[in-house]
Amino acid sequence: MSDAAIQAPARRGRSVRYRLLAIALLPFLVVVPLLLALVIGRLNTKFDALLITKVNGDLTIAHQYFARILENTSDHIRALGESAAFRTIAAENSKPRLSDWLEESRKELGLDFLNILEDDGTLLATAPQTSEARSRRDWPVIVSAMAGTPSTAVDIFSAAELGAISERLAERARVELVPTTNAVPTDKTVETRGMVVHSASPVQLAQGRRAVLVGGILLNQNLVFIDTINDLVYRQASLPEGSQGTATLFLDDVRISTNVRLFEGRRALGTRVSATVRQAVLGEGRTWLDSAFVVNDWYISAYEPISDSYGKRVGMLYVGFLETPFRHEKLITLATIVGAFLFVTVLSVPIFLRWARAIFRPLEQMTDTISRVEGGDLDARTSLPAARDEIGRVATHLDELLDRLQARDRQLRGWNEELNKRVAERTRELEAANKELELTTKQLVMSEKLAAIGEITAGVAHEINNPVAVIQGNLDVVRQVLGSQVQLASTEFRLIDEQIHRIEDIVTRLLQFARPEEFAGYVERHAPREVIEHCLPLVQHLLNRAGIGIVEDHRATGLVLMNRTELLQVLVNLIVNAIHAMPSGGTVTLRDFDEDRQGTPGIVIEVADTGIGMDAETLARIFDPFFTTKSRQGTGLGLSISQKLILRQGGAISAISETGRGTRFLIWLPQSL
Numbered sequence: 001m002s003d004a005a006i007q008a009p010a011r012r013g014r015s016v017r018y019r020l021l022a023i024a025l026l027p028f029l030v031v032v033p034l035l036l037a038l039v040i041g042r043l044n045t046k047f048d049a050l051l052i053t054k055v056n057g058d059l060t061i062a063h064q065y066f067a068r069i070l071e072n073t074s075d076h077i078r079a080l081g082e083s084a085a086f087r088t089i090a091a092e093n094s095k096p097r098l099s100d101w102l103e104e105s106r107k108e109l110g111l112d113f114l115n116i117l118e119d120d121g122t123l124l125a126t127a128p129q130t131s132e133a134r135s136r137r138d139w140p141v142i143v144s145a146m147a148g149t150p151s152t153a154v155d156i157f158s159a160a161e162l163g164a165i166s167e168r169l170a171e172r173a174r175v176e177l178v179p180t181t182n183a184v185p186t187d188k189t190v191e192t193r194g195m196v197v198h199s200a201s202p203v204q205l206a207q208g209r210r211a212v213l214v215g216g217i218l219l220n221q222n223l224v225f226i227d228t229i230n231d232l233v234y235r236q237a238s239l240p241e242g243s244q245g246t247a248t249l250f251l252d253d254v255r256i257s258t259n260v261r262l263f264e265g266r267r268a269l270g271t272r273v274s275a276t277v278r279q280a281v282l283g284e285g286r287t288w289l290d291s292a293f294v295v296n297d298w299y300i301s302a303y304e305p306i307s308d309s310y311g312k313r314v315g316m317l318y319v320g321f322l323e324t325p326f327r328h329e330k331l332i333t334l335a336t337i338v339g340a341f342l343f344v345t346v347l348s349v350p351i352f353l354r355w356a357r358a359i360f361r362p363l364e365q366m367t368d369t370i371s372r373v374e375g376g377d378l379d380a381r382t383s384l385p386a387a388r389d390e391i392g393r394v395a396t397h398l399d400e401l402l403d404r405l406q407a408r409d410r411q412l413r414g415w416n417e418e419l420n421k422r423v424a425e426r427t428r429e430l431e432a433a434n435k436e437l438e439l440t441t442k443q444l445v446m447s448e449k450l451a452a453i454g455e456i457t458a459g460v461a462h463e464i465n466n467p468v469a470v471i472q473g474n475l476d477v478v479r480q481v482l483g484s485q486v487q488l489a490s491t492e493f494r495l496i497d498e499q500i501h502r503i504e505d506i507v508t509r510l511l512q513f514a515r516p517e518e519f520a521g522y523v524e525r526h527a528p529r530e531v532i533e534h535c536l537p538l539v540q541h542l543l544n545r546a547g548i549g550i551v552e553d554h555r556a557t558g559l560v561l562m563n564r565t566e567l568l569q570v571l572v573n574l575i576v577n578a579i580h581a582m583p584s585g586g587t588v589t590l591r592d593f594d595e596d597r598q599g600t601p602g603i604v605i606e607v608a609d610t611g612i613g614m615d616a617e618t619l620a621r622i623f624d625p626f627f628t629t630k631s632r633q634g635t636g637l638g639l640s641i642s643q644k645l646i647l648r649q650g651g652a653i654s655a656i657s658e659t660g661r662g663t664r665f666l667i668w669l670p671q672s673l
């Protein structure tokens with residue numbers, strides 16, 4: 001999971017790089033090769049078409065040459081028949097002379113045979129000499145000549161017919177068949193027929209006899225003929241180096257004259273054309289223009305059918321040139337183009353990569369900066385040189401944004417601190433308020449409690465007062481009844497009186513606590529010193545008993561406003577408590593002095609002892625009603641009543657104590673002017 005998260009940005013970066021590469025190189029790496037392929041393909045087609053056009057032109061030349069041979073033969077024979085020499089010799093009517101002249105003319109014209117055939121088919125004279133007396137006279141060329149029109153055509157002579165002319169001719173015509181792959185299967189092993197340029201022209205003999213001058217050229221193995229065609233068609237330097245022009249004459253599908261070489265330079269006579277070409281040219285009479293496998297190599301080939309005087313397709317004329325050098329050239333061209341392309345590609349890709357790096361490096365730097373910022377480094381910046389392009393501007397912008405972000409962050413932190421401070425402050429205030437509330441609640445609870453206790457104690461006190469009054473009344477009756485006898489139980493009577501007095505005192509105090517207002521007498525102004533001095537005799541016997549000394553220090557200048565009895569009661573309470581706290585003697589200090597509290601002038605009366613003191617827990621509860629640590633002696637009401645009385649006069653009472661060292665009670669009362 002975390003690995004993927006770490007790798008994700010890297011992959012993203014790479015993908016941007018590759019996408020950039022793809023965008024830039026796609027046209028080059030895809031479109032250019034496509035275009036190249038298209039152009040090369042088109043060039044190839046054009047080139048092939050051009051080759052076909054050339055071979056077609058070559059075939060035309062060969063065809064014309066072949067036609068020329070026929071025409072020339074025709075012209076020669078006609079001219080011969082019409083020549084003065086012939087007329088002279090014909091007039092002589094001497095057969096040997098005619099034969100000699102024919103032989104001479106045949107050699108001169110390069111013919112293979114030259115005969116004079118009479119109307120009835122009798123051979124008047126022949127060259128070369130032969131023993132034959134008659135000859136076929138149904139050849140179309142002869143029939144035409146007999147009828148008076150010179151005629152020339154290609155004819156196929158059988159071996160017998162050739163033999164009748166001369167054994168040598170028959171021998172020359174004979175071509176052994178060479179087994180050839182792709183050719184139409186055959187049982188024949190030898191071709192004995194001859195392809196002949198056959199020409200006949202009418203001549204006039206002595207006594208007006210009509211005859212025909214017949215001449216012919218055997219084309220089988222006529223190498224002069226085929227080499228001439230080849231030289232004519234493929235003149236020196238008309239083909240690229242390494243190529244080779246070829247020309248062939250076919251009788252049926254057999255090469256009877258060719259310059260195509262077999263192995264070891266032997267001419268490929270007797271080999272045969274492929275079945276495909278044979279079917280197209282001989283079978284259908286079409287001209288074949290295409291690449292074809294000739295003997296042992298591929299040639300750009302042109303074949304055309306040759307028809308005999310009967311109009312029958314009897315052979316083919318072929319020209320062509322070796323394809324290999326052209327293919328070679330083509331391949332070299334292709335390789336050059338592809339090579340050039342690859343070279344340019346290999347050269348340009350690194351250059352492009354350098355350019356691309358200039359683009360994606362700032363991007364990477366930005367990504368890096370962002371991830372650093374995300375990682376908490378707010379000081380991270382791209383710090384790219386000033387904006388030169390869009391990306392540079394984006395980077396500058398990013399830096400500016402980061403600056404602003406940092407500033408905001410600082411501001412936020414500041415605010416946060418401020419907020420925290422305020423929260424703490426408020427919390428403190430709240431705590432203080434809570435404490436106050438707690439205190440108020442406590443006080444409220446206390447006043448509730450006091451109110452309830454007041455109700456109860458008031459009732460109880462009245463209920464006790466009545467029986468006590470009855471007891472007192474009855475005791476008086478008992479005294480009167482006893483008269484002087486009373487002396488006998490004077491001690492017991494005194495104790496009973498004392499305890500009754502004590503009950504009355506407690507009840508009075510309870511009522512005073514419960515309903516102090518009922519007991520509030522009139523208030524007067526007193527000097528504290530005077531009140532203190534007045535209360536001392538009340539407790540003198542207690543002080544004496546416990547061996548406690550009194551120290552007085554009077555400094556107060558003003559007067560306090562309070563009911564005299566109440567103030568006396570408060571002071572007596574405090575002095576009695578002090579005496580209780582010093583069971584084994586000590587000193588009570590009574591002090592008064594002026595003190596302002598919250599701008600109000602007042603007087604403090606202090607009662608301090610050197611007694612046992614109090615712990616904090618006790619100190620906190622001393623003003624609670626009924627709180628006492630004196631199990632049997634105490635009522636726990638002394639201090640709470642004292643506090644009530646002082647508070648009613650707008651004053652305050654407080655205590656400072658330390659266990660083992662003593663306690664100081666401070667009564668503050670506003671000064672009365």
Ligand code: ADP
Pocket residue numbers: 573577578581609611612613614618622627628629630633634635636637638639640663
């Ligand atoms: P009481 O005297 O009946 O116990 P008070 O209200 O007068 O009731 O006093 C309450 C309690 O305060 C006393 O029980 C005592 O524990 C304590 N106290 C008062 N004055 C002193 C003092 N001067 N030194 C020590 N403890 C004192």
Ligand code: MG
Pocket residue numbers: 573576577634638639
């Ligand atoms: Mg007391």
